Amino acid sequence: MPATEQTWYSMKVLHVVFGVSALVMTLASIWMIANDYNREWKSWTLADRKKEAWMLTAQLDAKTDQYASQTAQLLQDLLEARSQPIEKNQIEQFESWVNSENSRLDRLGMKFKKKDFGDLEKAYEAFQDASGDVQEMQRAIARQAKSAGDASEKDQGVSGANRPESAKQRMVAGPAAAAGPGADRAHEPFGDLKAAQDNAAAARAKLFDAMGEFISEARRRQKMLEDQKKFVNADRTAAVSKLGLLVEAGASQQEQDAAQGQIDQLDQHLEDLTDKIANSITYLDGLVALQTGMDKKAKALTKKLGAMQTELKRLHDQIYLNTSNLGEWIARRPILNALYNGNVKINQIWLPDLTINYNFTQAARFDRCKSCHRAISQTATGTPTDPAYPTIPKEQRELVLTLDTPTSPPNAVSSTIPSSEEQPAGEPAREGTLDNREKLKRAYGFVLADQGIVNYEDVTVRFVVPDSPAAQAGLESGDVLLQVGDMPMHAPTQVAGVLLQNVTWGAPVSLTIRRGLDHPFTTHPRLDLYLTDLSPHPEKIFGCTECHDGQGSGTAFKWTSHTPDNADQQQQWRRKYGWFDNHNWIFPMKPHRFIESNCMKCHYNKAELEASERFPNPPAPQLVKGWTLVERYGCFGCHQINGFDGPNRRVGPDLRLEPNYHETAAQILRDQGLNKAERGWASRLVHTPDDGPARRQLMASVQQDATASPGRLMENTHKLASALKDVEIPGQYRKVGPSLRHLKSKVDFDWLYSWINKPTDFRPTTRMPQYFHQFEHLDEPEDADQRAVSERFEPIEVRALAEYLLANSSDFEYLKPPAEVTEPASAERGQWLFESRGCLACHAHEKFPGIASIQGPDLSRLSAKFNTEKGRQWVYSWIKQPHRYSSRTRMPRLFLDPIVEKDAQGKPTGKVTDPAADIRAFLLGVPTDWRPTGVPSRQMTADDEQALADLASEWLTSETIPPEEAKKFIHDGIPARLASKIKSVARPLLDINDQNRVSKQLEYVARETIGKYGCFGCHDIPGFEDARSIGTGLADWGRKESSRLAFENIHKFLETHGVEAPGRAHPENSGAGPGNSHGTAGPDKAGPDKAGSDKAGGHGGAWANLDHTVRHGHLDPLDFNADESYFVQAIDSHNREGFLWQKLRLPRSYDYKKTRNEGYNERLRMPRFPLNDAQREAIMTFVLGLVHEPPAEQFVYHPDPRQEAIIQGKQVLDKFHCAGCHTLRMERWDFGFTEDTFESPPEVVDYPFLETQFDEKKIAASKQLDSRGLLHTSVHGLSVRSEETGAAVRFDEDGLPLEEDDDESAPYYLFTLWQNALIQGETWPRGVQDLLIPARPDGYGPAHGTAYPAKGGDLTRYLFPKVIAHAKQANPQAKGVEAWGWLPPSLMEEGAKVQPDWLHGFLMDPFAIRPAVVMRMPNFQMSSEDATKLTNYFAATAGAQFPYEFRRQQRLSYLTAKESHAPDRLQEAMRVVTNGNYCVKCHTVADFHPQGEQATLGPNLAGVTSRLRPDYVRKWIANPKRVLPYTGMPVNIPYDPDKPHLGGISQDLISGTSIQQLDGLVDLLMNFDLYTQRQTSIQSLVQSGAKSGEATDKPQEQDK
C-alpha cells in the first residue's frame, strides 16, 4: 500500500510512537544514569576514604593526647623561661655598645638620633622586680614541697632516693600535674606564682621593646647609609662615563684630570661609606645577638609549640580532604556528578608511550587500578619507602599479645600515664563509654574506636599511649580485638567491661588481635622498587599493568582480569566479586606466584634482578632462581632462547649456546690431510675459540681446498668449514655437560651403559636428565604392546649410544707424574689437599658434610667409576690439567705441582710429594659398593640383534624407502649407487658385510638416536659439530597461544593417574587399578576437552567456566592443595601454566594414549629432569616471562656504564663460580637499637687522610628515632666466628662467648666492620673496634633487624676453623683471626686495590702472590673478554677508575718535582725497606727472601709497582688494619701530631715527617722498577759488550 498523507500525518500513531519512545528513552536514561552512578569503583573509593579518615583521626587523637600534657609543660616552661632573671651585665653590655657607637659617630661628626637609657633601665628594673618575685615564690614552694615530702617519707617509708626527684617533677610540672595527693596544699601559691610569672613575662616584653628601640634605630642608620651608597654609586657611574666621553672627544688633559679627580673623590666617599656600613652592621648584629641570646630558651620553646600546632593542623587538613562535606555530598548525586564529583573520581594513569597490544595496533595504556587501590603507593609518614598500610602475610595477621594489668582496680589507680582533661577530637563518644574510655586509657594506655576501619562492627584500637602497658604489649593503632582471654569481643563497651572489672589484677591477660587490612586497602609491599618517585619504577611512568598485566582500563573487579593464585581464592572471588575467567582478554593479570615473570619484559640480564647494594632485599628471587636453573640444566641446549630480533633489537633474555668453533676445529684436526698451518690454526681454535684470525684463516684455507680437485681434505672437513663462519651476535653459554670427544680414555662400557640408562643411579644429584624407563603413560592393558616395544628398543638405543661414543672418541695422551717426586701417594694427604686446595668450592663429597657446592658433580662415588687403569690415569691428568682434556671445561687448573717438603725453618727435607697423585689416592680410595647394574653383555644375543635390525629398519623406513626395502638395506647394506641420495646419517649402512653388520647397524642407530634426543645440546660429541638444537625455541613461549599447545590426553591422564609427584608411580602394579577407573571414565573420552574449550571461548562468562569445571568433575581443583589446585585449574582451562607444569613434571605423559597410533621414533623425547616443585615453579616463572614483547626503548633497563660493567661481570663471576672461594660482599646488618646500646666510638689518632666523613643528611638520619623509639643503622662486615667450629659466636654483654646452655645474660654478636659505619651520628671506622650488637633471640642476626647474608666465600668460611686446626699442629700459638689471611681474600674493594691491567693479566695467567695462603688462585683459562669483564666489574663495584687509570705517582714529571726538594728520598725509602726491622723482616723484595714460617711472610714488594694502585698502597702502609681488619701487618710509620716529625720514625733512617716518610715509601714502591733501573748502568754494559764483541763472539755470556 502506497503511503498517503494519512500515513505521514496520522497524529494518533505518531503520538503513540512518540509516547512509547519517550518512555523507553526515559527509562533508558534512568537506567543509564543509575548504572553509571552505581559503579563498583565508587564504593571502593568511598570505603578507602573512610579508612584514610579513620587512620588520620586516630593519629590526630593520639597526637592531641600526647601533646595535651606536653603543651601544658611547654607553656609552663615558656613562662618559666620568660621570668628568668636577666644578668645586669648583659644590659650593661648593651648600654656600653650603644655608648661606644654613639661616641664613634660623634667623632665622625655624624648626625643621628640619640636616645637615653632611661626607659631601658626602668624597664629592666621593673622586670627584675617581677622576676625576683617569681624566684622567691618558687623557693617558698620548693621548701613547702620538701617538708611535705619529708613528711610523707616518714609516714609511708618511701625510699629517700625517689623522693626528691618526684618533688622536683611536681614543681617543674606546676599546675598541669597538680593531680598528686600533696598538690592541693600547694595549689594556692601556684596560683600566685602564675600571676607573678605572667607579670614578669609582660615586664620582659617591655624590656625587649625598650631594647628594640635601639635596635630599630641602628637598623634605620644602616638603611640610611646603604641608600647613600646607592646614590654615590650612581654618581660615580655618571662620572666614569663622563670621563669616557671626554677622552673620546679628545678633551684637554686638565679636563680629564678634573674628571678623574671627581671619580677619585667619589671612590673615596664610597670606601668611607662601605666602612661605615660594615661598622653599623657589626653594631646592629651585636645588639640583636645580645637580645636573642637573652630570649633563646623562650624562642626554642615557642618553636616547639609551633611545630606541634602545625602537625595538628596538617592532620586536620588531611582529614578534611578525606571526609565528605555537604557540598560534596550534593555534588555527588546523579547527573550533578557529571559537573563535579569532588574527590571521588576515577584515578587513572595515562601512559601514551607504554603501549599495549590491542590486536594489530599499539594503544596507549590507561591504568585505573588506583581508583580502588588508592593507598597502593602511600608511604608511612616520614619514611621514603615504608608502606603506609603494609600487606601482612596471612599467617602473621592473627596475634596473641600479653597485656599487663594494673596491680589494683583502675578506679583506685592514680594514673601514671599523663592524660589530658580534654576530650580527644573526632566524633563524640557514645553514651556511657566516656568514663570507661578514660579509665581504659589510664589503666592500660589504649583507646578504642567506636567503629572499625573498614568493617563497622570491628572492635578496633584507635590509638595507644607511648610507653603504656598496651604499648609494651605491642598493641598498635588499627588492631582489631578479637578476644580478651577466651572471650570473643563484639563491642567496645564489652572490652572495657572485661578489662576494667573481670581480670585478675596484677596478672597478665591475653589479647587475641587481628592486624592489617585486606586488599585493596593496603599498600604495595615493595615501595623501594615500585611506584614511589624515589624508586626505579615511579607509577607515573610505569603504571601498573606493564608489570602486572590485566585490564588496566577496567573499573570493576571482574573486568580487570584479576587472576586467583589458587582454587580457594578463585572460589572466594567468584562468590564475592563475580569473578570469571575472561578468555577474551589476552593479558590476564599474573597470579601472585608468577608475578616476577614480567620483570623480563625490560630486564634482559639476570644480574639486574639480583639483590644489590641499593636493593638488599632481592627484587625477583624466584625468577632469578628459575633463570639460574635454566642455566644450570642447560635448557638452551635444546630450546634456543634468542634475545635478539635482528642484530640491533633486543627482545628478551639471551640464552644461546656459543658457536661450536672449538668442536669444529677438533673434528677438522682428525683430518690427516691438513697442512702444518691449518693444523696450527685448528689447534689454537680448540683452546681459544675466540681467536678470530686463526678461525678465518682456517676457514678460508679449507674452503679453498674444497674448490681444488683433488682436494687434500676429506669431504666432511669441507662441510664443516662453514661452521667456522662469523656469527652476528654469538651466544654466550657453554654446553653444560662434559665433552665426550675423548671418552674412551676415561670410562668403559659398563659404567657408560649404566649411566646413560639411568644417571641418578650412580649420582643421585646429577643434572643429567632421564631419557629412558619412563612408562607412566604406558601402564594400561591397552598399552601393553606399546610398552613392550619400548622395553625392547630402549636397551638397543642405550647400547648403541655407548658403543658409538667409545668408538668415535679421539685419543688422549695422559700426563705422567713428574720425576722429582720421592714419596708414594697418600690418601690422607690427599684428603687435606682436596679440602684445602679449593676442590670443595665447586664439588661436594660425602667425607665433607659441612659444605656442598653444586657447581661441579658430587665426587663421593668416584672409585666405582675410575678404578680402572685408564680411569686412574685419566683422573690424574684431569685434576692436574683439565683443559688438556676439554678446553671448554669450567674446571680450572689448580697448579698441583710437586711439593717440596720443608722443615720449620724453611729448609727442604728432601721429600717431594705429588699433590695430584695424593688427591687421586684420596678420591679413588673412598670405598663405595656401587656397581653398574643391569648392563647386558657387550656381546649381543640373537634377540638383541633382531631388535637392533628392527629398530634400524624403523629408522630407515621413509616415504621413499618402504619397510620391506628398509629391512633389506639394513641387512645387506645400502647399494653404492644410492650413496649420493641418502642422508649422511645413513652413511654407515653403505657397505655392510657379515663381519661388520652389527657394528654398522649400531652406529647407524646411534647416530639417529643422538639426533633424536639431541645429546649434543649438552655434550661435545664427535660427528655432531654442525647439528641444530632439537627443541622449540622459547623466546616467546610466554605468549604462546594455548590453542597451539598440544594438551592431547593429559586431562584424562591426570584423572586416571592422579596428581602426585613424579617418580612415585609404580609401573609394575599400577596396571590394574587405573585401568578400572579408566573404564568408567571411558565414555566421554577424546571429544569433551576440545568442545569445552570451544564453549568457554565462545560464550565467555562464569557460565561456561562453571560448566567446564562441572564436566571435569573428576579433576576438581578444590580437591588439591593450594599449589596443585592452581595448576589443575590451569590445565582445566587449557592455560600455558598448566601445560608447562605437567611437561616439567612428567614430560612423556603427553604421550598417553597417543603411542597407540604412532611409530616408536615419533614418541615424545623430552627427558625428565630431577627437579622439585619449587624448582619447577621457578623455571616456569622464567619461561612464562619470555614474552618477546619489548616496550618502547625508554622503558627498557639501560644501565649506566658502571652498572653495565657490574651486570656483565656478574655473569662471568657466575660462570666460573668465583663466589665459591671469594667473598664478594660481606654481610649487611640493618637494625634498630635503643639510644644506650652503643658507647661512642673510640677516639683514634691516625693519618688525616684515613678519616671518612658521612654527609650531613645521613648523619641527621642516623640520629632519627623511629616510632618505636629506636635508632637505625646499617653495617657491613662479618660476625666474629669460633676458631673451633667456624660458626658465629654469641657473646654476653662483657664480650665473653656464651655457651649453648647459657641463658643468664642477653646474647650479642661481635661484628667486625668491613666498612666504616655511621651510628647515632658518629663514625665507627673499620679496623678499630668490633661492635657488640644485640642478637635476635631466635636465630642468627641482630635484634630488631635483618642480617643479609654474605655473597660468596662459603669455602673460606668452611675452611677457617680447619686451617687454624691445621696450623696449630705445627704452631700451638697460631692465631685464629689471621687465618682469614691464609684463605682466598674477600674481593669487595679489589677494584680499588689493584691496577686494571694487572688484574686482567692475573686472571688470564694467575701466579702466586702471598706466601701465607694455603691455596692458589687457579687458572680458568678464561678469555680476554671474560677477564676484561671481571676487571671492570671489580673496579665498578669499588667505585674505582676503569678501564684505564692514570697513576701520577708513576710519572717522571711527578718524581722529578718531588726530588727537586729531596733528591735522596727514594734512596732513603729503600733504606727503610731493606732495614732488618722493617719491610724485609717479612717481605720478599726482588731476590731477597726472609726467613720464617710461610704464614708470617708477606708478598714480594717488587711486584707492587705493577700490581697495586698508589692510593691503596698509601692507605695500606699508613694503617693496614684500617684496610684489612684481620691483617697481621703492623703500623710501621706511626702518625701523631703531638710528636716531633708528626710521630715519624728515626731520622737517621729516613728524613721528614711521618707523612713525608710514608709518601717516600709509596713512591719507591710505585717506582721500584725505575729505582732499580737507576742502579744499573746500561751504558757500561753496552761499552763492555761492544768491546768483547770486537774480541770474541759470545754476547750471551756477557749478558749474564
Add this chain to the structure above:
Amino acid sequence: MTQQSSNKHPVCKINFLGRAAWSLLVAVSVLALSVRGADWGSLKGRLVYEGDAGKPKAINVTKDVEYCSKHKLVDEQLIVADDGGLANAFVYLYLRRGKSVDIHPDYDKDLDQPIVLDNKGCRFNPHALAVYTKHPLEIHNSDKGIGHNTNAQALMRNPKFNELISNDSPVIKKFKHSESYPTPFACNVHPWMGASVLIRENPYMAISAKDGNFEIKNIPAGKHEFTFWHETNGNMRGLSVGGEKTSRRGRVKLTIPAGKTLDLGEIKVAPSVLGK
C-alpha cells in the same frame, strides 16, 4: 729508662699530673661524702695446680733463629711451680658495665709511672700483665736489632692496635675503658710470642706469682664479685673459693671484711678447670 722516656714527653707528664690531681680531688670528695668508703680490706690466696703440668714445651724457633734460640724459649701458657703453685692466673674485681667502685687513695699515687711490657729475648716480659687505666702502658723492645710488633687485635672496648716496636722509642698507650677479660697481645714476626694483658678502670686485680700467691689490697669492704681467669682455658669455672664454687664465668661473690684481709688459703685447681 722509664724516667727518660717520661722526660721526653713533657706533654704527657703534665697531662697525667693534671689527671692525678683531679682524681685525687674526686677521691677526697668521695671520701668526704661516704662514711663507709673509708673501710677497706684485702684479699689473698694461693692457687695450686693439682695435675702434672710437666716441663713446659720448648718453642720451635722459626724466625731470627740465631738470636732467639739463644734464649731457650718455652711455651709459657701454663707455668706451675714444683710445689704446684700456679703462676699467671688473674684474679680481679668484676663490675657490671657502667658500674664503678671507690678507689683507695694509695692507688692514685705515682700515676705517671708507666706499666712496662717489654719485648725481651724474643718473648713478652712479663707474660701476664695488669694495667690500671690511670697508668700509661709502655711497650719496649730491648732486643737490639730484632724487629718486633705488638698486635692487640682482640681489644674489645679500647681501639685495637698493631704497631712496630723499635729499639729507640717505646710505644705508649693510654686506655680509657675496662676490658672485661685479659686480652692476648701477640707479635706477628715471631708467631710464638704471646702475653695476656688485663686492662681495667680500677686497680683491684692481681696476677698469681710463680708460687701461686696473689693479693689484692685495699678493696672497699663489702660483698664483691671476683673473676678467676687463666690463659689456658679462660674462666676458671668450678673452682672452690671460700666455700663457694666459681660460676661458669669464673666468678664468685666474696665479702671483704673492713680493715682485715680475707685469706682464701690454698685454692685447688683441678686440671679440668684449665681444660686439660
